[in-house]
Amino acid sequence: xxxxxxxxxxxxxxxxxxxxxxxxxxxxxxxxxxxxxxxxxxxxxxxxxxxxxxxxxxxxxxxxxxxxxxxxxxxxxxxxxxxxxxxxxxxxxxxxxxxxxxxxxxxxxxxxxxxxxxxxxxxxxxxxxxxxxxxxxxxxxxxxxxxxxxxxxxxxxxxxxxxxxxxxxxxxxxxxxxxxxxxxxxxxxxxxxxxxxxxxxxxxxxxxxxxxxxxxxxxxxxxxxxxxxxxxxxxxxxxxxxxxxxxxxxxxxxxxxxxxxxxxxxxxxxxxxxxxxxxxxxxxxxxxxxxxxxxxxxxxxxxxxxxxxxxxxxxxxxxxxxxxxxxxxxxxxxxxxxxxxx
Ligand SMILES: C[S@@+](CC[C@H](N)C(=O)[O-])C[C@H]1O[C@@H](n2cnc3c(N)ncnc32)[C@H](O)[C@@H]1O
Numbered sequence: 001x002x003x004x005x006x007x008x009x010x011x012x013x014x015x016x017x018x019x020x021x022x023x024x025x026x027x028x029x030x031x032x033x034x035x036x037x038x039x040x041x042x043x044x045x046x047x048x049x050x051x052x053x054x055x056x057x058x059x060x061x062x063x064x065x066x067x068x069x070x071x072x073x074x075x076x077x078x079x080x081x082x083x084x085x086x087x088x089x090x091x092x093x094x095x096x097x098x099x100x101x102x103x104x105x106x107x108x109x110x111x112x113x114x115x116x117x118x119x120x121x122x123x124x125x126x127x128x129x130x131x132x133x134x135x136x137x138x139x140x141x142x143x144x145x146x147x148x149x150x151x152x153x154x155x156x157x158x159x160x161x162x163x164x165x166x167x168x169x170x171x172x173x174x175x176x177x178x179x180x181x182x183x184x185x186x187x188x189x190x191x192x193x194x195x196x197x198x199x200x201x202x203x204x205x206x207x208x209x210x211x212x213x214x215x216x217x218x219x220x221x222x223x224x225x226x227x228x229x230x231x232x233x234x235x236x237x238x239x240x241x242x243x244x245x246x247x248x249x250x251x252x253x254x255x256x257x258x259x260x261x262x263x264x265x266x267x268x269x270x271x272x273x274x275x276x277x278x279x280x281x282x283x284x285x286x287x288x289x290x291x292x293x294x295x296x297x298x299x300x301x302x303x304x305x306x307x308x309x310x311x312x313x314x315x316x317x318x319x320x321x322x323x324x325x326x327x328x329x330x331x332x333x334x335x336x337x338x339x340x341x342x
Pocket of ligand 1: 209287
């Protein structure tokens with residue numbers, strides 16, 4: 001006899017109005033709409049009695065003790081149902097021959113075998129390599145893509161079409177902007193007018209900072225220079241971030257790793273995300289507290305990425321923000337990546 005907690009192969013009834021969901025990840029089976037329970041002290045075919053009925057709006061887990069059923073593997077059992085269906089409805093439960101636990105144990109042993117080299121590893125196609133290998137961290141992706149070398153060279157200035165391509169790939173992969181789900185009165189909402197044209201353009205710096213952004217006209221202190229997350233991409237987990245980078249060339253992926261960073265409190269319920277602007281804003285360099293000439297003026301409330309000139313800025317001057325608000329210059333050592341398994 002075995003106490004069964006999860007792997008019911010099949011449930012059938014002469015009324016067919018409930019669904020079974022099997023969740024291998026959670027190692028549990030769920031019944032939705034209606035919930036099967038064993039009856040206390042029933043008779044006849046019933047194992048321990050009854051099936052009581054529960055109309056549930058949310059699924060209830062079979063791994064719950066309510067559903068512990070003693071059985072033999074491969075055995076057929078019948079449970080009479082009361083309330084759930086009409087009194088005399090029979091529900092047949094056929095238990096899987098192999099329980100999930102046994103299967104999981106074998107899978108775990110094979111997996112460990114692969115990891116420690118006891119089991120000969122077949123040549124793994126790239127598409128399934130993560131089944132056998134732990135997914136790469138940010139540093140591993142950075143070094144495997146040869147980013148150290150790539151980023152030493154002069155990097156290109158991206159055109160609007162190239163930025164758009166990054167945003168399109170992200171959208172095609174199911175990317176969603178969490179700020180669209182902010183409530184109307186959320187203080188993080190941007191107040192940037194939809195037609196705001198940022199008064200800066202990317203170009204190469206001459207002081208060894210790579211690319212930067214430069215004022216395309218004189219900008220008055222207090223003027224808005226950027227706003228909102230219209231061009232941002234967001235990732236809620238390390239896997240979607242990896243998948244995005246996988247769609248890009250080494251050169252592009254190395255750049256994107258530099259242009260994106262993890263941050264707390266961005267999602268509608270304060271979730272952390274990895275995000276970054278996919279426009280020239282990504283090339284803004286750090287001026288530290290002292291030399292930053294754009295940012296959120298002291299005492300002013302600023303929505304997400306609403307930035308203002310902190311002093312008068314001349315045409316051609318580099319626009320610098322203060323990175324300490326977001327991330328460190330040495331982005332690879334930014335501890336928060338670890339929260340995403342990166
Ligand atoms: C978001 S990118 C900015 C664009 C970058 N200059 C480029 O060409 O890719 C951030 C990176 O720029 C570089 N950077 C930004 N501000 C800097 C500064 N004040 N001094 C030196 N490097 C800086 C650092 O390498 C940093 O990781």
